[in-house]
Amino acid sequence: MGPIHSFSDIVDMLRRRIWIIVVLTVIGALFSLWFASQQQHLYRSSEVIQITQPKIAEELANSTVAGSSARRLQLIQQRLMARANVLEVIEKFGLYADHPDQAPSTLVQLLRGSVSIEGVAAARQGFADDGTISVLTISAEMPTPRQAQLVAHEFAQRTIELSVSSRIEKARETLTFFAGQEAAILKDLTALEDEVARFRNANDLTLTGSVEFRRTEIASINEALLDIAREEISIQRAAQRAEQNERPATAQRMLAEADEQLATLEAQKQLLARRKNELESALGNTPEVERQLGIYERQLEQTRAELEDMRSRRSEAEVGFRLETARQSEQLMVIEPASLPDYPFTNSRKKLAIMGAIASILGAVGVAFLVELFNPVLRSSAQMERETGLKPAIVLPVLDTRPKRSGIVGRLKSLFAGRMKKPNGA
Numbered sequence: 001m002g003p004i005h006s007f008s009d010i011v012d013m014l015r016r017r018i019w020i021i022v023v024l025t026v027i028g029a030l031f032s033l034w035f036a037s038q039q040q041h042l043y044r045s046s047e048v049i050q051i052t053q054p055k056i057a058e059e060l061a062n063s064t065v066a067g068s069s070a071r072r073l074q075l076i077q078q079r080l081m082a083r084a085n086v087l088e089v090i091e092k093f094g095l096y097a098d099h100p101d102q103a104p105s106t107l108v109q110l111l112r113g114s115v116s117i118e119g120v121a122a123a124r125q126g127f128a129d130d131g132t133i134s135v136l137t138i139s140a141e142m143p144t145p146r147q148a149q150l151v152a153h154e155f156a157q158r159t160i161e162l163s164v165s166s167r168i169e170k171a172r173e174t175l176t177f178f179a180g181q182e183a184a185i186l187k188d189l190t191a192l193e194d195e196v197a198r199f200r201n202a203n204d205l206t207l208t209g210s211v212e213f214r215r216t217e218i219a220s221i222n223e224a225l226l227d228i229a230r231e232e233i234s235i236q237r238a239a240q241r242a243e244q245n246e247r248p249a250t251a252q253r254m255l256a257e258a259d260e261q262l263a264t265l266e267a268q269k270q271l272l273a274r275r276k277n278e279l280e281s282a283l284g285n286t287p288e289v290e291r292q293l294g295i296y297e298r299q300l301e302q303t304r305a306e307l308e309d310m311r312s313r314r315s316e317a318e319v320g321f322r323l324e325t326a327r328q329s330e331q332l333m334v335i336e337p338a339s340l341p342d343y344p345f346t347n348s349r350k351k352l353a354i355m356g357a358i359a360s361i362l363g364a365v366g367v368a369f370l371v372e373l374f375n376p377v378l379r380s381s382a383q384m385e386r387e388t389g390l391k392p393a394i395v396l397p398v399l400d401t402r403p404k405r406s407g408i409v410g411r412l413k414s415l416f417a418g419r420m421k422k423p424n425g426a
Helices: 009-014 017-036 070-080 081-093 104-113 145-202 209-246 249-285 286-325 349-374 382-390 408-420
Strands: 041-051 114-119 132-144 331-336
Touching: 009 017, 009 349, 017 382, 041 145, 070 132, 070 145, 081 104, 081 249, 104 114, 104 132, 132 145, 145 286, 145 331, 145 349, 209 249, 249 349
Parallel strands: none
Antiparallel strands: 041 132, 041 331, 114 132
């Protein structure tokens, strides 16, 4: 420790450097007082929000708002801390009125740093973490108790409003999407049915089972043609018999009647033959028509299945939208409103000033000790004997020949000077 080896040396050092210690202590104490006076008290107020479960079991009515509550609340917090929203809160309550020269971006950062949102995870079911939040705490730190209460309550209410509006908006968008999809599929189904109807009309397939009907009609025509042929044969034979057995006049009359009957049968036969040709020509395209009809039937079946599925989804989306608008699904509820804080949570100014004064004293003593180390002077016979091993033969006191000063300051200086000066070893 250089020239300081005992408690008496420490006392002598303090007496010699008393003015350095006093000056530094006074300067440090004044700075501590100024620093403490510049510190601003902050008050904290918190509002607690509980996230309640849906009133109707999910097995009975599912909500269309999917995802964990933690993820949704994170998105809400991002929207809540947006620049426009924060500036709106600052303007509403007149925050930071004592900082008129600060830029809006600086005020936004100040308020963002003063507001905190913390969530408490709900109890897990098993080992899986589904990201469910049970309690949300919104805290605000402001220079006055009233501002802390108002800001915490304002952000809590905005959180609840954003949660409700975002859930309703998402449910509405889901319902609008499925309703639009249902309308589009229904339109496609109507267009496909019209196309099938035109195809049936073009191929004379307006009635169900028309192919079988055509085949039955051809069979009937064939039977009719066979009957006509038989009747023609019968008429021709009757005419031959009349020509052989009857008188010429009667035979001539009967031949005329037979010719007339044969002409009628020939006309009928030609009509049936044309119809048969038409039916057979139509049946010639039957495989291609049936293949196209099969394609249409599969398309109709697939489109109807899609329409049924979309109607089911639209019904679920409509139920989810009604749950959100009726506030029957998950919602946020204030269980502990923001209260008016009684005391600031920051350190008191008096405590800061006392701590600063104590630190100033310790620092001043440390400076005095450093000065003593950098000025290693032997000031007593004991120090000389300890440092050199030589015992001085005589000790002469230091005589102060300066005139005595009058006044309190002069007397104090003379007193301290007298105490600090010791005889030098020789």
